[in-house]
Amino acid sequence: MSYIPKYIELNRTGELAKRIDTLHEILKECRLCPRKCGVNRMEGEVGVCRAGKELMISSIFPHFGEEPPLVGFNGSGTIFLTHCNLKCIFCQNYDISHLGKGELITTSIMAKQMLRLQDIGCHNINFVTPTHYVPQIVASLPEAISSGLNIPLVFNCGGYESQEVIRLLDGIIDIYMPDVKFFDGEVAKKYAKAPDYPKVVKDVLKQMHNQVGDLKLDKDGIAKSGLLIRHMVMPHDLAGTSDIMKFIASEISRDSYVNIMAQYRPMYKSCEFPELSRRITGEEYLKAKDTARNLGLHRGF
Numbered sequence: 001m002s003y004i005p006k007y008i009e010l011n012r013t014g015e016l017a018k019r020i021d022t023l024h025e026i027l028k029e030c031r032l033c034p035r036k037c038g039v040n041r042m043e044g045e046v047g048v049c050r051a052g053k054e055l056m057i058s059s060i061f062p063h064f065g066e067e068p069p070l071v072g073f074n075g076s077g078t079i080f081l082t083h084c085n086l087k088c089i090f091c092q093n094y095d096i097s098h099l100g101k102g103e104l105i106t107t108s109i110m111a112k113q114m115l116r117l118q119d120i121g122c123h124n125i126n127f128v129t130p131t132h133y134v135p136q137i138v139a140s141l142p143e144a145i146s147s148g149l150n151i152p153l154v155f156n157c158g159g160y161e162s163q164e165v166i167r168l169l170d171g172i173i174d175i176y177m178p179d180v181k182f183f184d185g186e187v188a189k190k191y192a193k194a195p196d197y198p199k200v201v202k203d204v205l206k207q208m209h210n211q212v213g214d215l216k217l218d219k220d221g222i223a224k225s226g227l228l229i230r231h232m233v234m235p236h237d238l239a240g241t242s243d244i245m246k247f248i249a250s251e252i253s254r255d256s257y258v259n260i261m262a263q264y265r266p267m268y269k270s271c272e273f274p275e276l277s278r279r280i281t282g283e284e285y286l287k288a289k290d291t292a293r294n295l296g297l298h299r300g301f
Contacts, residue, residue: 003224005152006171011145016138019168023135026165027053033085033131033162034200049085049132050100055140056082056133058102060113062122067259067300069215069223070124070154070175077117077151078126079110085132086158088181088192090276094268097129107136111144118151123222124175126154134165138172152224159201160194166207175215175223176208179230183240183247191238191276198240205229205252215257215299227252228300232261233280233288241288249295257300260288 010016026032027041037047046052062075070076082102084091095101105113114125130137141149152174159178180201182188188197208227215226229248233241241260248256262285270276289301 003152003218005150005174007141007153007174008145008150010171011142016142016145016172019172020135020139020142023138023165023168027135031162032134032165033160034194034196035085048087049083051083051132054104055107055110055136056100056102057105057110057113058082058096060117062117062120063126066126067223067228067257069217069221069228069257070126070177072123072220072222074121074123076124076126076154077114077122078128079113079117080128081130081133083132084129084158086160086181086192086194086197088158089269089273090191090264090267092263092265092267093129098268107140108143110137110140111147111149114140114144114149115147118149122151124152124154125149126156126177128156129158130155131157131161131165134169138169141172159204160192160197161200161204163203163207166204166211170211174212174225175228176212176226177228177230178204178208179232180205180244180248181232181239183243184238187238187240191273202247202251205248209252209256214253214255226257228257228259230259230261231288232264233285234264234276235278235280235284236275237284238275242291245288245292245295245297249292249297254296255299256297258292258297260285260292260301 039045039047058080063078066076084097154175155173156177185195189195212226
């Protein structure tokens with residue numbers, strides 16, 4: 001039997017509409033993320049992320065550079081959202097996240113774009129940096145569902161999420177894909193002005209895993225639901241890779257799908273910090289993978 005996303009039933013029962021109303025109320029005194037700026041985005045005010053009332057999109061396309069279980073045969077239907085609530089100073093997409101490159105669209109256009117991605121064969125709808133646009137994204141779903149949307153939804157985020165919002169996404173999101181960035185509060189404070197990031201991301205990972213479990217694949221190896229964890233190794237182990245892997249293995253699951261990424265490169269304001277001014281070495285990357293294996297992690301890297 002083929003996979004049927006839970007959001008279809010939530011829409012049928014009216015629960016999805018209730019979640020949309022609740023999320024729009026959050027926008028009036030924005031607390032979509034742990035920064036809790038408190039601005040009224042429904043009236044055009046903006047906080048740290050700089051996002052307003054309307055959706056802003058940078059690009060929409062079938063992505064073949066994501067993890068194999070997402071890409072499958074026809075690509076991951078990727079929607080890059082503009083702005084970011086975390087704003088790491090080394091961001092490789094800084095033109096989108098920091099500089100705000102993108103265009104405003106309506107929820108109706110978002111619905112049509114999701115259907116277009118599904119129609120061309122994409123295996124999922126992959127929302128990249130969606131945290132600060134959750135109400136608008138969810139509000140676009142009823143129109144898309146009524147027109148036949150029935151593929152998994154991916155929440156591709158930085159891990160700096162609100163527990164309240166993640167609870168509201170239960171049954172809406174099929175695949176959570178947080179990028180676990182830091183495990184030391186001082187490091188998170190220095191590079192993202194988010195000293196509470198380590199505590200937040202640990203709680204978020206637990207809640208996401210409680211909702212969807214380990215990543216589940218169909219007979220063709222394509223992801224249908226579950227948790228997929230990303231982690232980018234940084235120079236001088238600034239990200240705290242070993243501690244992150246220990247946490248995943250001991251408090252999430254040894255069957256977690258973990259993508260240990262090697263693509264760090266000095267971007268945006270990295271040049272202002274000597275410790276960030278180089279790429280990682282092969283030795284640093286191999287050490288990260290060996291650490292994960294030695295802890296019993298075995299999927300994804």
